[in-house]
Amino acid sequence: MMGIGSYGYNVPISHKMFVGYDVPEGVDIRGRYDEDYARILTKDAIQFVAELQREFRNHINYAMECRKEAKMKYNSGALPGFDPVTRYIREGEWTCAPVPPAVADRKVEITGPVERKMIINALNSGAKVFMADFEDALSPSWENLMSGQVNLKDAVNGTISFHDKARNRVYKLNDQTAKLFVRPRGWHLPEAHIFIDGEPATGCLVDFGLYFFHNFAAFRRTQGQGYGPFFYLPKMEHSREAKMWNSVFERAEKMAGIERGSIRATVLIETLPAVFQMDEILYELRDHSVGLNCGRWDYIFSYVKTFQAHPDRLLPDRVLVGMTQHFMKSYSDRLIWTCHRRGVHAMGGMAAQIPIRDDPAANEAALELVRKDKLREVKAGHDGTWAAHPGLIPACLEVFNNNMQGNAPHQIQSMKREDAAFINEEDLLQIPRGVRTMDGLRLNTRVGIQYSAAWLTGTGSVPLYNLMEDAATAEISRVQNWQWLKYGVELDGDGLGVKVTLDLFGRVVEEEMARIEREVGKEKFKKGMYKEACKIFTRQCTAPTLDDFLTLNAYNNIVIHHPKGSSRL
Structure with missing residues (x-):
């Protein structure tokens, strides 16, 4: 059963015997109890x-x-x-x-x-x-x-x-x-x-x-x-x-x-x-x-x-x-x-x-x-x-x-x-120069969704397409999509004359999700949080107001509160 904490964070409710951390006055630790963690979370620390x-x-x-x-x-x-x-x-x-x-x-x-x-x-x-x-x-x-x-x-x-x-x-x-x-x-x-x-x-x-x-x-x-x-x-x-x-x-x-x-x-x-x-x-x-x-x-x-x-x-x-x-x-x-x-x-x-081991x-x-x-x-x-x-x-x-x-x-x-x-x-402050392409929109979308899925499942550094992606590179993908959507950017290259609209972005998201499923495999796709990540990433790209940080907005999805620290089994 899940409850909601005073700050909106998800709180699991359990009926086990609880052992909490020894904390000073005014401090409440709501993370899971663990003996190894207790070595760090001492009262003095x-x-x-x-x-x-x-x-x-x-x-x-x-x-x-x-x-x-x-x-x-x-x-x-x-x-x-x-x-x-x-x-x-x-x-x-x-x-x-x-x-x-x-x-x-x-x-x-x-x-x-x-x-x-x-x-x-x-x-x-x-x-x-x-x-x-x-x-x-x-x-x-x-x-x-x-x-x-x-x-x-x-x-x-x-x-x-x-x-x-x-x-x-x-x-x-x-x-x-x-x-x-x-x-x-x-x-x-x-x-x-x-x-x-x-x-x-x-x-x-x-x-x-x-x-x-x-x-x-x-x-x-x-x-x-x-x-x-x-x-x-x-x-x-x-x-x-x-x-x-x-x-x-x-x-x-x-x-x-x-x-x-x-x-x-x-x-x-x-x-x-x-x-x-x-x-x-x-x-x-x-x-x-x-x-x-x-x-x-x-x-x-x-x-x-x-x-x-x-x-x-x-x-x-x-x-x-x-x-x-x-x-x-x-x-x-x-x-x-x-x-x-x-x-x-x-x-x-x-x-x-990162090294490309199968292609010298x-x-x-x-x-x-x-x-x-x-x-x-x-x-x-x-x-x-x-x-x-x-x-x-x-x-x-x-x-x-x-x-x-x-x-x-x-x-x-x-x-x-x-x-x-x-x-x-x-x-x-000089304005950067270069083209804006359909390939760029697709890469942003593909990387942003896959990084978000990894982040939601506990991994913050992810190898994608021979590069190591972290929150910083995922942020570029997110805010660039948002910027192009907000101003209806006209794409260059193969997308010449095509403007980035909500309809176009929706089609790109659908097609890139299908590509991700092919690349990672159906079983991994099912077990991963790709659909939830897609919802979060898409919502942030299409929001009227730009969120300050992708991870700050998504943080609620990985916060789990355990009353009094949780039980030792």
């Missing part, structure tokens, strides 16, 4: 999260209101730009704290969800850094989140292992492993399985708080003089959000009794408003910063989202919006200049290709695309890059090692990119 929530909830609410106000401005015709009030920060001669030796070399970083086998393989991959992801690569079910915290605790302690029964193989950590960074969720996402003072907790404070509380001491032992723990911070739109993170870090350091500046973080510049706030973001985090990253997939998504009410700024097919587009190149170049001027890393974007020629062609992209990044001045699959790491490393001056760990001092100082608002 939850108390720390609750204290963060209570201290920063008003600041978070204000920041989210500011996002809404900015959105209203853009929807009324305004354009984002540099803030004249903070000009003194942009023009000041300040630098961030020195880069810790442990993370001086970040030439190739691998990213992925906090699954047990994934963590082991990523740490063993030969990459310099593994970014364990609670955000775009993870479907935030209770089980995924809590198992992820257990997995990371074991990884930091060096005790993590995984027995693959199908292969009869045990996976363990090598002697040399990548440095561990953790990406919590964005400020906007709730954690609806934990209520604090009657309200859902803020997801990023749960992710950060539990990980930091349990791991800072062990992390410092394993990292030596490298400081840490290390984090990636997503989805910021303004420096006030960086200031909140800086205050959270200072609060955590004080609680732990460790020196200020021990925690270090890289900020993903993955929203269009944030590109005009890069100096200000680094300034707020200057004691805790280790750079900025070009989160280019989310950045493309944000371009559409920011200009959702601007019919003169329609994107071409998503496959055409690459780093050679003027607005994308300008974003990358200015990020490099900003970071190096402030003494920190400028990280490149994701190589989303196609695999080599995909690898060549990766090499060209990474060569562009290193020659532009990036200090490192991202890869979605271990199979890409040797190629990425080779490019960066061969093109760094004197085999240096980074290019902070050697590639100042003073020419990028002249990149202006017009450069960063």
